[in-house]
Every structure is written in C-alpha cells, then in structure tokens.
Amino acid sequence: MLRNLDDARGAPGFVRFESPTPNSRGRHVGVFGLANRLAHDGALAPDDWAWWRHSNDWCNAAYPDPSTVDPQVYDHAVNPGATAWFRPSAVHLIDKTREYLDLLDRYGVPWTERRSAAPGRVVYADDGQVVVVPGESDD
Helix, strand or coil: CCCCCCCCCCCCCEEEEECCCCCCCCCCCEHHHHHHHHHHCCCCCHHHHHHHHHHHHHHHHHCCCHHHHCCCCCCCCCCCCCEEEECCCCHHHHHHHHHHHHHHHHCCCCCEEEEECCCCEEEEECCCEEEEECCCCCC
C-alpha cells in the first residue's frame, strides 16, 4: 500500500483514497471502484464478497450518490476528470472506508491516500463529500 502520494502527511483538508497509477483511461480509480472491481471479477472469497455486498448496500442506503442528484456530475464532457473527495469532517465515512482499504490490502491491491485543502473546482457537495474537477479552482 502507498500513502500520501502528494506528501501531505497529516495535512488537514479533503481526503481521497485511490489507485496509485492511472487506468487505461488515465483515471485514478477510487477505493470503491477498486473494491467493486475485485467483486465483479470474482476475486473475493465468499466471506469477503458477503461483507462487500452488505457494506455497499449499507453505504448506498446511508449516503447520497452524487450521480443520482446530478446525472452530469461525472460526465467527462461536462466535468472532465471529476473525482469525489471526503470532507475532513466526515470521520465516520473515512472510518467506514478504511474497512474497504483493509479488503484491498488483503488482496494485494495498491492504493494511496491523498489530501488537499483545495482539490479542484467543486461541482457537487453534500455533508460528507465533494466532487471536484481537478486542476481547476473555484476562484
């Protein structure tokens, strides 16, 4: 596992967990996408699959999916490279996400933690997260 690729160890700000290397489309896949890939590829042991299914269902019921609020939030033509980041105050979400990181560790899937005070132009926000277009600012 890699951590703090942007060398912001312990820095306050938004946090994102993602693959350390981009995929074939140049995107750093987020923690939930990485876990979902393991499940969809049939790579999870039965107990881990059951945990993943239950946890995803719980998260889906407990927290808003930005793309259901704004279907264009992840549209590449509208918001190129949009990524979700946890708010620093969303400790409960970050703690839940650490369970997913443990799953990735068990299966040897690398991930990194990034922190930023200003990760980009905010295109969606709720109590626990923001979706931003990186490389752009709100200024």
